Amino acid sequence: MSSKPAFKVADISLADWGRKEIMLAENEMPGLMSLRSKYKDSKPLKGARIAGCLHMTVQTAVLIETLVVLGAEVQWSSCNIFSTQDHAAAAIAKTGVPVYAWKGETDEEYIWCIEQTLVFKDGQPLNLILDDGGDLTNLVHEKYPQFLSNIKGISEETTTGVHNLYKMMKDGKLKVPAINVNDSVTKSKFDNLYGCRESLIDGIKRATDVMLAGKVCVVAGYGDVGKGCAQSLRAFGGRVIVTEIDPINALQASMEGYEVTTMDEASKEGQIFVTTTGCKDIITGKHFLNMRNDSIICNIGHFDCEIEVTWLDKNAVEKINIKPQVDRYKLSNGRHIILLAEGRLVNLGCAMGHPSFVMSNSFTNQTLAQIELWTKPGHYSVGVHMLPKKLDEEVAALHLDHLGVKLTKLNADQAAYLGIPAEGPYKPDHYRY
Amino acid sequence: MKRKRTFSTDMDNTDSSMLVERKKSPNGLELVSAFRAGRHDPTDLVELAREIQLADNTVRATACGKLQVIAEQVRFLQEQAKRVLQEAREDQSRHHAHCNFKRVPGHVYHLYRRPTGETYWSMLSPTEWGPSAPEQDYLGAFRLEHDMSWTPWERMEQRAHELAQLNGLLASDAHGASLNKALMMDTSGP
Secondary structure: OOOOOOOEOOOHHHHHHHHHHHHHHHHOOHHHHHHHHHHOOOOOOOOOEEEEEOOOOHHHHHHHHHHHHOOOEEEEEOOOOOOOOHHHHHHHHHOOOOEEOOOOOOHHHHHHHHHHOOEOHHHOEOOEEEEOOOHHHHHHHHHOHHHHHHOOOEEEOOHHHHHHHHHHHHOOOOOOEEEEOOOOHHHHHHHHHHHHHHHHHHHHHHHHOOOOOOOEEEEEOOOHHHHHHHHHHHHOOOEEEEEOOOHHHHHHHHHOOOEEOOHHHHHHHOOEEEEOOOOOOOEOHHHHHHOOOOEEEEEOOOOOOOEOHHHHHHHOOEEEEEEOOEEEEEOOOOOEEEEEHHHOEHHHHOOOOOOHHHHHHHHHHHHHHHHHHHHOOOOOOOEEEEOOHHHHHHHHHHOOHHHOOOOOOOOHHHHHHHOOOOOOOOOOOOOOO | OHHHHHHHHHHHHHOOOOOOOOOOOHHHOOOOOHHHHHOOOHHHHHHHHHHHHHHHHHHHHHHHHHHHHHHHHHHHHHHHHHHHHHHHHHHHHHHHOEOOOOOOOOOEEEEEEOOOOOEEEEOOOHHHHHHHOOOOEEEEEEEEOOOOOEEEHHHHHHHHHHHHHHHHHHHHOOOOOOHHHHHHHHHOOO
């Protein structure tokens, strides 16, 4: 690792294009930009050597440059072998940040890329981890435990990674404090709800150009993602049916005016199907056979196991690829099914994922988590922590101006009446929003 | 009479087509004695026959020489054709090696073979892989050219030199006036 390249990207000549898109994204990421102006002089991350492993996209580029403005040294890899936007990676590499990411890595190259981010110039190892999915965290714990004593903490972006952290903690394997960024209100409640509310429709439209008005749309699951999907489908004039296993969520859906029934029933009626559950085997063979001709099926939940694609591949009479990420299957009953993104996440496969603004919420949480871990050594024990409510509120506050929100101030009298500080935090930790 | 017969036999033996055909009445005037008017030294004919023989040989030798040049050229063209086909096959098989990323002309990529027999393209050279390299055979570094052909590492410098010279030509002389001169210079290149 002594003679590693300064960076490794697909095509450095894409840097100018990447820079233009980063400039556009900056305007839509007010949380990160206000952290820059707030901390550019005090540089709270001075001395921090952050190894980051998170989709190397235009939005992430804004995060990386924010961390640099705050004084950190940063090295980056992507947390998915296909998710890197090569122009964003090139623009970051050009600024001198060591980035090792390109769209279309092999699994071994993926690990290689992560390994390049562990040791900084002059042979100094990392002292902070910013992770998405847990691969960097696991790699350091399993293959490079000598670096652990030096690491002040981990901030983890997503559900999968947080599960991994809790599991490591339970097995006694976690050796550094970790902050669960995923479950900040301004992360999951925004990213999942508002992000998917826009990107689901974006994906369906780009893939099929189908008219949603008047269609019967079936949304499996009424969690944050399901709520967003149901709302936008209805907003386009679709008639939405929800399926749920949890009586609370089912009641919520019903009281929002959605019909709630089972997939066995809904599969006979629907024309557009969206799975959002995070569970498996939601739409299976018998459901496909119930469906009307040319029903559109997609998943925006978690993995690709919500829709039984293997059944389609095995039992369909014919499979025609309409265009990348759009397949039309002919079933034994003569009817057709249109499957988007091969059952994987439709907003990533057929659209551009989350917009910058909602990623600004997530990444502002990430940045605040990094500041917490770096500036308060000893404050967080080895284990999995949440960001304090106050910081969650700060993340939201940083995004208000951009939307022209005028916030009402609590006066001292009112604060005393409610028994909360006038400056917040305004809600108890268990409040559900 | 006997002598005459002998002579005519001689003539036949030499080659009846060697001399221009005789006529007994050229332009309608009958010759008094065709024999007399046509008598000549018999050794002349032997000399003539020898000359013809020599000319035949010379022509044949010259033709053979010329044909040889053509044959050599044909052999050379055959060799060239074979090489072009071979290179096309190699380029094709290189394009068919597995690859996850979008290849950009002008960039150098590395070809490996996995223990499973799968060949694939990597962004990383063996040196860059370092100790993290998986088990695999290195098949070489190749640069993707703009014509979608692959130049092996050992020929990269040569090809770059050739291309630079040709590009220089294109830039300096749109009319091709100095093309011959430059191409001749090129033959003395590396």
